[in-house]
Amino acid sequence: MSDHLHAARPVPWALHLSLLALAVAFPFVFPSNFMVNFGVMALFYAFIGQAWNISGGFAGQMSFGHVAFFGVGAYVSTVMQMRFGFSPWWGLPGAALAGALVAGFVAVVSFRAGLKGSYFALITLAFGEVLRIISNSVDITGGGLGMLIPMKSGVANFQFEERSGFYFLILLFAAASVALAEWLRRSRFGARLAAIRENEDAAKALGIDVLSEKIKVLVLSGAMCGMGGCFFAQYFLYIDPTIVFGVDKSVEMLLVSMIGGAGTVYGPLIGALLLASISDITRVMTQIQGLSLVIYGGLLVIIIAYLPNGLIDLFRRRGGQPGGKR
Amino acid sequence: MLQVQGLSKIFGGLRAVDDASLSVDKGRIVALIGPNGAGKTTFFACVAGFHQPDAGRVHFNGQDITGMAPHLIARHGMVRTFQITQPFAKLSVLDNIMVGAYQLHARDADARAHAIAVAQKVGMAPLLGQAAMELTVAGRKRLELARALATNPQLLLLDEVMAGLNPSEIVEMVGIVRTIRDLGVTVLLIEHVMQAVMSLSENIYVLSHGRVIAQGAPRDVVSNPAVIEAYLGRGAAAIHGGGTHA
């Protein structure tokens, strides 16, 4: 579950730029609503998947409750807009802050208690549940009925007339997240996270403040998730406790990273493309509810069993050996 | 440089470390030896902050660091290695050492240069690209050492760095430890391999059942009856007449 930080050949800039170019061209080549929506969903999952990846893959702190940060972002931005009259664009920083705060709280409380591995995963699940139950029970969030954002197209309302407006915005987020992951691969912070992931005691013996770094990475991850939540709310114009605090989102974030390749820069994108494709294809070809997730669950089991580094291993085997050149 | 006074650590009913005192002067190589289960690693763990001692104080460069968090102690210049090596398994040798180097350098390029230099000093330069988990035992021991060295420590606590090495590897490692000392690093080592202890250390402490039972120059310690008894059992001193063994 890792990318030999510097040992594998670093992704060449040419690749980054070509992928970006392809992504920018995509909505012009495939302008239909269906395809643009596919693009939006793929990039959306790539973005929140990367958010999970940063704390779960790079730092090795597997979480089952990332949806907590996502949902809190969705609700905070929507509540700001609907109950307090803020311009929807303020929702983005508001959501990021909310996600960061909740993540910070969860991190401080869990890591100080020494929780790691599976126990940490389970407690994050419980935190997500708590938030879901609360949002289901209080008036300000509309309780179980959720919240509806009235359709008012226009950039000022954070609603784009052309779906491609959403596309380019989420592309910006996703690209930034890829840049962030690349930075992690070559920075001191990223090296420390990898050390923590591999061996906490050894990391401490080398002067790394493990607790502090873990908190930092979770806060960063939480902020990103929060932004994802805000985007989601604006794109779908309806949120409720099950949608934005349900376990399914946590699982999806985890899934795209683990299947694509946790701890790698492009793993989440690969996983997201796969998720969005399977999702759309199954929806179009059959009426069977849940088929895409069946495929997903099966893939997860197969990947963990046979390709534990994720699908990205298929790309790497062709290239250099793990070890690479220096 | 290091002053440990009356250190004790109790686990349940067991006194793993019992009122042990030890001191290490700057620039020296000091060894901590003793039969298995004597409490040596626990002692290290307490000194380096991985366990909270139940009694006693630890002073490093005049500062009281008793019970300080391990990463802070490391930042103060005391770095330990582990008896069972703890490499960052999936990272390359270079990346492993860079984690240590990042203690001193914030920038990627500087850390990398420093790490490469350290690797050369301990003879790991050809292995830089290899994943840590693919190394042999000897390689891992050396990596553990290199990683600690990359933090530019003042005092290195080496826990059985010779364990699992074959005779020629031991000779090489002894040379490396000497080189490290010559570079200005003070060394405190736990060791079972007597050949290494005798050729490296200037001062030896002997731990048995958690207590320091002898201390002094290598030749004196090794012929000390109490030490012989600790290793070989009651009455052994009489049989062996206080002779040396390697």
Place this chain on the structure above:
Amino acid sequence: MDLSILTAAAINGLLLGGIYTLVACGLTLIYGVLHIINFAHGSLLMVAMFGVYYLLTVFKIDPYVSLFIMVPAMFVLGYVLYKGLIGRFSSGKDENILLITLGLSILLENIALMFFKGDSRTITVAYSDTMIELGPTLVPLPKLISFAVAMLLCLALGWLIQRTDTGRAIRAVAKERMGARLVGLDVDKVYAISFGLGLATLGAAACLLMPIFYVSPTIGHVFVLVAFTVVVLGGMGSFLGAVLGGLIVGLTESFGGLFLGESLGQIGISLIFILILLLRPSGLFGAKA
């Protein structure tokens, strides 16, 4: 709030808690022996409950009679699952097994969704509406029967673990795997049996739950958290802990609903889980993790 309402809530909580105990016993057995956190525990219960549902609606078999079918069937399922899937990864990283059981739970839940859609189903039997007076409250007969049978089964399981040769083998492997191997125990077989037993308890719990609850493809989520909370509260690997934990969680759910309302009341369980993990991760009776 007068005493009779509180007592009624307490009674209902205990009755449901008894069944949680049974579910948790399976989970704690699996953890205690295999050191696996079985995330699929909830979805496997759901599968068993659908089994009971169809045994009644298609074959007209009373759910309590189904015990004789479901328990062995789930045991076999568990044994096969272990041999075919879980066993290969039980010695790997902790988190990998968690992920595999997560994958399994996703598979099961969504296969169920594919076949059964999202609706909840309940069953009724002849005596569904028979009420028994218990103190200040009227309790449906099935609830009482289920509680009694659950407690009996927990005792039976406990007896099996303590008094039979198989149980001894299980305890040996749980305590010291290498040693058990050295004295000739087939550790892998013990693992498979333990996993099978863990699922067998789910088979039993399903029979006991169907008359008083409902089933839908997604209830796995609910039960997973409940089961984990009971096990963590009681202490991983402790049966006494599972019993006490189950009763406490049942009570919490009941009182939570009473004082905080239907929706917010569910929060009690998650909060217990969080607090135990933070403050006393070994639970009431568990060994230090």
